[in-house]
Amino acid sequence: MTKASRRPESLVLFGADRPLRLESGRTLTDVPVAFERYGPPDATGADTIFVCHALTGDAHVARHRPDDAPGWWESMVGPGRPIDTGRYQVICANVLGGCAGTLGPAPFAGRTTWEPFPQVTVADMVAVHRELLRRLGVGRLHAVVGGSLGGMQALEWLLRHPGDAERYGLIATSAQLSTDNLAFNAIARAAIRSDPRFLGGGYRAGEGPDAGLGIARMIGHLTYMSGASLQTKFDRGLAPPPHGVSPEGDASWGPFSVERYLEHQADKLVARFDANSYLCLTNAMDLFDPFATPYEDVAEAGPDVHLFSFASDRLYGVEHSRHIRERLDKAGVGCAHFHEETSRGGHDAFLMDVPGYLDAVGRWLAAPSRRRAPEPGAPGVVSLPTTRTQQPRRSSHDVDA
Structure with a gap:
């Protein structure tokens, strides 16, 4: 019997009097956001960690109880884990553009008309996260942590709003996709668009381009694993084709x-x-280039920044983390870099039980603060508002949150 997870909480953000202005210039109102909370309540935010999820993740980062469905980051989040839900309140929200409870381009039952969903960026996702925290009354965070697309959100948050958290953890991520990365995403999107059921994105719920999305996933999954892990796990082992297909004489399988x-x-x-969410989110990743816009306030805010990378990661390998570190160093922001060399898990190693890496994350989060907390009102410092009438600091990347 399949375990069911607890339904996420939901809030509708950005009313007509406070719209979300996207980087594209479009505005959105009445944006539902799905999120889950773990651990002890924390009214101040000082013991709260915000977890940003990766491309196909959601708000269910871990189990709430033993009989709950597993979360997508069980190795990292939970009682006694590096992100210890016995010590920290943990919040994770489905991103804008997703399909797990937050507003996105996914079709829905009974829909009679379809309009393309506006282009969203990583900065737009962070704007929604910040507004959620404002509505929840959570102040300055202990940490913002994320891997892959989640790490991009954490980096965007660091550069635009460094005073929102004491620490930022950027795991197996990138500040700018390589041409090779862009090419794999282009092929995945082409697979979806070429499916005859795609209908330019206007398909109905339950009638989408499943074949195209499946191929896109196969392409992406290859980049998440290392060549060594594939070789070890499968080598040239044989397996029969799907049920109903002749095991002999059919060259198509x-x-x-x-x-x-x-x-x-x-x-x-x-x-x-x-499929539309897959297109939306991969497009946001392709466009991500946070160092291309000003980020002068970061050094004065004094955040504690840690990078984590894996030698076997062929998607966002060590060169991506080194690029981030070099740019931060030039801005006067020192950061530590933990490079894990034992795991053969590839990009997905950030989701796995890799002891050295998990221990490093846990030590960093539990260590006493190395910096004096910046004073409210200092450059780069934001005290997240706790009432609906207060307006958060504005930047060139998000106007209304």
């Missing part, structure tokens, strides 16, 4: 177990994710 594995990964994603 390969006989290898790695093919069955990728088909399985495709089926899993198609069952829980939306």
